[in-house]
Amino acid sequence: AALAAGADMVGFVFFPKSPRNVSLAEAVTLAGFVRGRAEIVALTVDADDAAIAAIRDRLKPDWFQLHGKETPERAAAIRRLAGTQVMKAIGVSEPADLARHAPYAAVVDRLLFDAKPPKGAVLPGGNGIAFDWDILAAGAGGRPFMLSGGLDPDNVGTAVARLTDVPGFVGVDVSSGVESAPGEKDAGRIAAFVAAARA
Ligand SMILES: O=C(O)c1ccccc1NCC(=O)[C@H](O)[C@H](O)COP(=O)(O)O
Numbered sequence: 001a002a003l004a005a006g007a008d009m010v011g012f013v014f015f016p017k018s019p020r021n022v023s024l025a026e027a028v029t030l031a032g033f034v035r036g037r038a039e040i041v042a043l044t045v046d047a048d049d050a051a052i053a054a055i056r057d058r059l060k061p062d063w064f065q066l067h068g069k070e071t072p073e074r075a076a077a078i079r080r081l082a083g084t085q086v087m088k089a090i091g092v093s094e095p096a097d098l099a100r101h102a103p104y105a106a107v108v109d110r111l112l113f114d115a116k117p118p119k120g121a122v123l124p125g126g127n128g129i130a131f132d133w134d135i136l137a138a139g140a141g142g143r144p145f146m147l148s149g150g151l152d153p154d155n156v157g158t159a160v161a162r163l164t165d166v167p168g169f170v171g172v173d174v175s176s177g178v179e180s181a182p183g184e185k186d187a188g189r190i191a192a193f194v195a196a197a198r199a
Contacts, residue, residue, distance in 0.1 A: 088101075088112065111146070
């Protein structure tokens with residue numbers, strides 16, 4: 001559905017507590033459809049070297065998306081180990097959170113500004129929560145970045161319009177906003193999301 005809709009990237013979640021978790025074997029099978037048509041993203045949460053190496057060797061992703069508490073040093077080490085591009089998720093709920101991205105900017109290829117998970121949340125991402133996009137408009141810093149958090153087919157056009165002139169803005173990422181239930185992607189919502197983002 002993502003490919004049919006014209007998505008640029010397709011992500012695979014490696015986080016057992018997520019309703020979107022896939023095994024490495026499932027991801028490898030699905031990635032076979034994606035390779036050459038869109039970029040393959042491996043989403044990990046504080047993965048150790050063995051997990052990164054296994055994903056690198058079997059999935060052969062274009063990107064690792066780091067969604068845990070990885071330090072800038074750990075993100076740099078993962079980038080070396082993986083030999084791929086790396087995107088680091090930064091949780092944002094207030095302007096001060098943007099300062100957290102500075103140490104990562106020199107060591108990763110892209111930042112993903114996402115909503116901070118609510119206190120006690122099981123998932124560090126994919127919670128369908130939006131934050132104030134004006135925070136990014138004021139100080140995203142010029143490094144390549146993407147926006148996520150609570151995006152859906154109805155609001156993504158407004159989000160893109162708001163950020164399109166902000167230096168570094170390269171795209172959007174979505175999860176729950178294109179689902180009919182947690183972990184159940186909806187082909188119609190995916191198509192509507194990509195169309196609205198591109199429009
Ligand atoms: O989506 C998950 O289940 C998930 C699990 C563990 C870490 C991160 C996760 N998702 C990260 C994403 O990149 C989501 O697309 C992003 O947080 C936006 O989610 P949503 O607000 O649901 O669109």
